[in-house]
Amino acid sequence: MIPLHPVATTDPATLTWVTPAAARLRRGVVRRAPAALQTLLEDGTLSRAEVVGEGVRTTLATGSWREAGPRVRTALHACLAADGWETDDGTPAGEGPEVAVGPGPDAELLRTATEVLAGEVAPYAATHGGAIDIVGVRDGVVEVTLRGACSGCPAAAVTLHARFEGLLRRRWPALVAVRQVSPRRPGRGCPRSSRAAR
Template sequence: MSVVPMHPEATADPQTVRWVIPVGTLPVVGEVAEAPDELGEMLHSGDVACIEVETQAVTIRLADGRSWSGRGARVRDALSAALQHPRRWRPADVVTEDDVLRAALRDVLDGSVGDYIRSHGGEVTIVSAHDRRAEVRMAGTCSHCPAAGSTLHSRLESALRARFPDLVELRATEEPGKTARRTWLTMRRRGA
């Protein structure tokens, strides 16, 4: 088996490290009840307080009194080995395909695509995620923006498909109660 590439990212909590992995490495999302081999032993022994899986990361929180400087290399090696057995990971709750789609959409909106939208004064929220279809609500400056369709398809949809390849459709609704504003540009005739 080949080694799954991963790298650590610090979080605001010094007890927690987010390990970035390729999208789709694990078939679960959310809190983990069971992990393979030594990582699972660490979870059950109390060295690791919590393991949560995202569509492209595994977040591991050490128990209080444990430190990454003391246990980091062991946790890293245990995670690397556990990633070789994706079917042996068990979520704390039942995870449906809809849950995976919603998690992928949340990752996209919390990441660089969402940052881009927010940087322009826009806001996108999840309306629904089921049957391989997602619907979002566009608000703020995204409401009635001429470039909203481009943002939706070229940025949001492509990032979502990278995390959830089985996506059938992504559609958007605009914030209710808003009316379109039109801006007319006056063009002068050449030579006038």
């Protein structure tokens, strides 16, 4: 089963479902989704779904997460590995930019880094209005970009190295480094948040 962890946002009607499976999807507002999620958008359960760096952000049209949460979780589990996602510009999932990864062990490092990021680090960054995206893995080096409140935040270095790199190194001792790089697609990040630093 695909790991899926709900994280609250500042809007009580909105949850971000953090999952490593979001890495295969093109970011943006969902215009079309596989059947189970599309049904929730069409029947008025959800007013909006958006693929963000760390997962899928969903907003309820009416009702409460206590009532709708299990249905949304079930729909996401059914849809995350499926084709048929279209976001903002109508580009199907998998046709957008891909994470750069070298051959051999780098592919396994990417999988491990994605799991570590989704497990503890991404939800922590999201609580502060920020996000960390893996953009490449090459020769044991994991390249990331910072978005939202993490971009330019002095405490982001602590989150990036003490939390993410530290946890990743425990699972992957041969890790060379985690390096912050500039975003490869300008204008695709989140707007800056005024939330307090970590």
